[in-house]
Amino acid sequence: MKYFLHLSYKGTNYRGWQRQADAVSVQATLEDKLSQMFKQKLTIHVCGRTDAGVHANQCFCHLVINEPWDFDAVFRINKMLPPDIRVYAFVPVAPTANAQLDVLARTYDYYIHLKDDPFLNELSSFYLIDNPALSDMQATTKLLTQYQDFRSFCKKPDLYSHTLCKVTFAELTIYPDNSRLRLRITANRFLRSMIRMIVGNLIKVGKREISLNDFENKLKQPKLTTHPVFAYPQGLYLSKVVYPYLERASHSMFSF
DSSP states (O other), X not given: OEEEEEEEEOOTTSXXXXXXXXXXXXXXXXXXXXXXXXXSOOOOEESSOOOTTOEEEEEEEEEEOSSOOOSOHHHHHHHHSOTTEEEEEEEEOOTTOOTTTTOOEEEEEEEEESSOOTTTTTTSEEOOOSSOOHHHHHHHHHGGGSOOBOGGGOXXXXXXXXXXXXXXXXXXXXXXXXXXXXXXXXXSOOOTTHHHHHHHHHHHHHTTSSOHHHHHHHHHSOXXXXXXXXXXXXXXXXXXXXXXXXXXXXXXXOOO
8 A cells, every 4th residue: 555654854964865875865764664664675755855964844755565554653663763854644645646746836944044053053054144135135035936947046957858947935034133044935846956056046145246136137047057056955944745635734843
């Protein structure tokens, strides 16, 4: 029978989602413990891969389990997993359900702190910016819903048949003391490194290294970026995943 696994994880100690040789990954950790618990070789397919150091407040993957079980699978797998990965439910789904291909929308959050804080450095990205242009950063963020071709914000655009993404929501929240920022963005799809490249350029707007018009021109005239700028990974979170047949509240939500 096919199930969706609902989980969250802190990505600090992992070389990203995908199983790799000679590196600890979220996928390998989960697959190994699930295979051990269910006594069969299991492969999981995720809603979207994350890079090294990136986190997930909410994540879904699908897997097929051959035999029924008579124990609390959520309790048992969480006892076996390290504390930075948590499973919340095994959700029965149709045999045709696909955790990656069936996604209607994903939401990502990116957290930035502008004052160095040792308690945030694994969970948010620190940028030292003298007198940041915060209003320009907010105005720049609003541009993201006005365009659909994000080729200029894709690490490897030739991997895709097209680079069109429908961004339905984009907002930069500035906390009251101006020391912390959160970008929230929702779209029907995201390209390789798209959000980290967007944030990298947003930081350049904040530093007054590029203008709002410079940023908009990347959207108006999409092309391969020869010298891409990537924001740090630790500020990025996959926060919500929506399917036509499934939408669940997140059990875990990092927030300032």
